[in-house]
Amino acid sequence: MSFKTLDDLTELAGKRALVRVDINVPMQDGRVTDATRIERVAPTIEELSGKGAKVILLAHFGRPKGKVVAEMSLKPVAAAVEEVLDHRVHFATLDEAEAAISKMADGDVLLLENTRFEPGEEKNDSDLASRYASLGDLYVNDAFSAAHRAHASTEGLAHKLPAYAGRTMQTELEALQKGLGDPKRPVVAIVGGAKVSTKIDLLTNLVKKVDAVVVGGGMANTFLAANGTDVQASLCEAELGQTAREIEAEAEKAGCSVVLPVDAVVAGEFKAGAPSDTVAVDAVPEGQMILDAGPQSVEKVKSWIEQANTLIWNGPLGAFEIEPFDAATVAAARYAAERTRAGELISVAGGGDTVAALNHAGVAGDFTYVSTAGGAFLEWMEGKTLPGVKALEDGGKG
Known part of the structure; x- marks a missing residue:
């Protein structure tokens, strides 16, 4: 099993890093009740941000089936990500993404709205993957838990930009390699x-x-x-x-x-x-x-x-x-x-x-x-x- 990791990345300052994470966390009354999944991807976000990358997070939440469902918005989750990172986290829809990214300083973190609001996400639509790719310079997948899905943000996008495993993905794959691979x-x-x-x-x-x-x-x-x-x-x-x-x-x-x-x-x-x-x-x-x-x-x-x-x-x-x-x-x-x-x-x-x-x-x-x-x-x-x-x-x- 061979894949590139964050160790293969140099000169990250100013680079736009599209990072697929799984922050499909349990919510109650508009608040996150268990931040474990956010805590697991925090090291990857912090490492990229600390090296001056503009970190753009892609994530799903629930099963909205390609439609905008207000209660499945990731906006309330942004506050929980901010709390775990102890770092300001901006938020934007895909339509707002280009403008929001243009205002990002090196090290900033931006969470985009639920990928599954897009009709082409679960169909692994190539045009949607290209649209995501236009927003970044490199792609990092840190969502092993979504890796069995061939979606635009988990699979299609990896073919449009240089692709790397985040720290959580890397740890998981190395552990599984020890368990069953070799x-x-x-x-x-x-x-x-x-x-x-x-x-x-x-x-x-x-x-x-x-x-x-x-x-x-x-x-x-x-x-x-x-x-x-x-x-x-x-x-x-x-x-x-x-x-x-x-x-x-x-x-x-x-x-x-x-x-x-x-x-x-x-x-x-x-x-x-x-x-x-x-x-x-x-x-x-x-x-x-x-x-x-x-x-x-x-x-x-x-x-x-x-x-x-x-x-x-x-x-x-x-x-x-x-x-x-x-x-x-x-x-x-x-x-x-x-x-x-x-x-x-x-x-x-x-x-x-x-x-x-x-x-x-x-x-x-x-x-x-x-x-x-x-x-x-x-x-x-x-x-x-x-x-x-x-x-x-x-x-x-x-």
């Missing part, structure tokens, strides 16, 4: 969550690339049932039994172990304080449901983590949102964090529930890298080409 073996993947149906492509790709896949959460029930285990009232996609068996066959062919739970924490209902018991997976009482992996299964997972040099994690091992069904996820996450802190493990994790689960375990900061990219992270793990990344690898124009 990993230190053995590589173990933990894949959990509710349904196999949402992760068929992911599992099919991983079993060909890693040494072991630990299957957890509701997904594990589908695999257990496919092998003849009666999981009683547990969440299970029985209709995907054949798919599960095919994934196991692919894994065997590739020399990859599929690791399933051997015991489970069961209860009659999924609610806090529900009476629970630990049983072997083939001895789930009638009417009960599996809600977490049991202690023997946790020890099995930990032994695989201990053997690994690289760990990729997507999805919890149980219904971690409610105690005591968080025990397996917390124990495995803390053990992975311990080995990472000791310098014995490269650990890369991502996906919405995964981030929440690692935060719940108090170890998100101890993993080598935790991606907040969601869909882009999953598509990367599925082995799919991400248009925004491919465009950077092509180096853009120049």
Whole structure:
């Protein structure tokens, strides 16, 4: 994987840098309630601004479908960006952009209105990409989380100007390269969550690339049932039994172990304080449901983590949102964090529930890298080409 970064940029003073960021942040009553995404792209903005570039931010917000929707304006977000940067952030619509940029001093920051207000944005319209390009001298993509979309501001624009990866994009790509591109073996993947149906492509790709896949959460029930285990009232996609068996066959062919739970924490209902018991997976009482992996299964997972040099994690091992069904996820996450802190493990994790689960375990900061990219992270793990990344690898124009 080869792409240019900010390290390849010299003499930035006075240059107009178009920077694609993802600041699609949660809002309530006109105020940003979580500035994490802004904080992640701040280093790129500050570096470019500090070197005298005129920084022009391109970003989307919500799904306005090519129409101007007042409540999806980025104008209120500009104030939050200003607060994080501790730097004045100007704001303009695309129609106002040329005039606004002409007034910028070196180091100024300008946020343009929601790219998805433009009908050509999600169609990757070449004319719109050219219009964006006319406003800048170079293009920086720092929005990995939008890199799986071939839009005018994420892919098309990269072919119109010299293109570079921002610091967040660079960090993400380097972490993923360590995780799957050129990993230190053995590589173990933990894949959990509710349904196999949402992760068929992911599992099919991983079993060909890693040494072991630990299957957890509701997904594990589908695999257990496919092998003849009666999981009683547990969440299970029985209709995907054949798919599960095919994934196991692919894994065997590739020399990859599929690791399933051997015991489970069961209860009659999924609610806090529900009476629970630990049983072997083939001895789930009638009417009960599996809600977490049991202690023997946790020890099995930990032994695989201990053997690994690289760990990729997507999805919890149980219904971690409610105690005591968080025990397996917390124990495995803390053990992975311990080995990472000791310098014995490269650990890369991502996906919405995964981030929440690692935060719940108090170890998100101890993993080598935790991606907040969601869909882009999953598509990367599925082995799919991400248009925004491919465009950077092509180096853009120049």
